[in-house]
């Protein structure tokens with residue numbers, strides 16, 4: 001028996017349909033109690049703020065969030081006794097708002113992007129709330145370093161992964177998992193996935209905010225670009241088509257970023273199996289250089305990816321219609 005719902009945080013690693021001669025395996029983060037990968041940083045950020053004396057009983061938490069971090073914080077706030085206010089762009093899905101409210105959180109909607117939500121959260125912070133700042137807070141990538149990656153090391157059962165391919169929002173997921181796995185597997189590639197129309201890492205345009213949770217439109221301080229071997233972009237249409245395919249053909253219900261990541265994870269696995277260079281795009285951040293062995297793999301390549309949340313969180317958007 002667990003003492004708290006927070007102790008149930010964790011997820012399975014599942015082999016998904018993989019190109020011949022390869023294994024693509026995904027962390028099904030919808031299995032976390034709040035339904036996404038964000039339960040992990042939510043718990044870690046609250047615990048770090050308590051340890052640093054920034055958060056005390058009776059305090060209220062505020063965070064700008066496009067959704068899943070809000071759900072995670074609402075859950076952790078309910079489980080630990082803090083009031084939580086979440087500031088989110090009005091364009092994000094209705095399910096998320098309802099779930100946050102179900103956990104007792106207050107929601108403030110702002111017109112515009114996550115940048116506008118950040119501004120409003122700063123105002124509430126100035127009025128006395130405690131802001132956890134998922135884009136800067138080191139506890140965010142650390143949560144993935146200490147939990148997601150440690151679970152993976154166990155779940156790999158001795159196999160050596162050739163690449164990690166993961167979507168980037170705050171960068172906490174790819175940075176935390178990438179750092180820990182790179183320690184264990186120095187030759188492993190770490191590859192970011194970002195929206196085609198919010199392609200900051202690829203040096204592309206920032207013209208649309210189409211993916212929930214991915215592509216914030218700026219270079220997140222929590223993304224360690226030096227870990228990356230390269231970056232891929234994905235269009236919203238192909239990502240959503242992949243969500244429908246995985247659900248119907250494999251029985252795995254994932255959100256947009258999971259569909260996007262799976263597409264590129266399969267591309268990488270296919271290239272490895274054919275002995276071809278997967279063709280990672282360069283990261284445009286200052287000082288970034290590809291590692292010499294980027295794009296190489298062993299026999300029977302294994303590519304890891306992350307499905308950050310469930311397709312259920314997107315029903316009202318018509319994704320599966």
Ligand SMILES: Cc1ncc(COP(=O)(O)O)c(C=O)c1O
Nearest residue numbers: 068169170171172173213257308
């Ligand atoms: C659905 C979804 N996908 C991907 C991500 C990206 O994860 P990270 O912020 O760790 O980069 C998030 C983050 O909120 C998300 O909610």
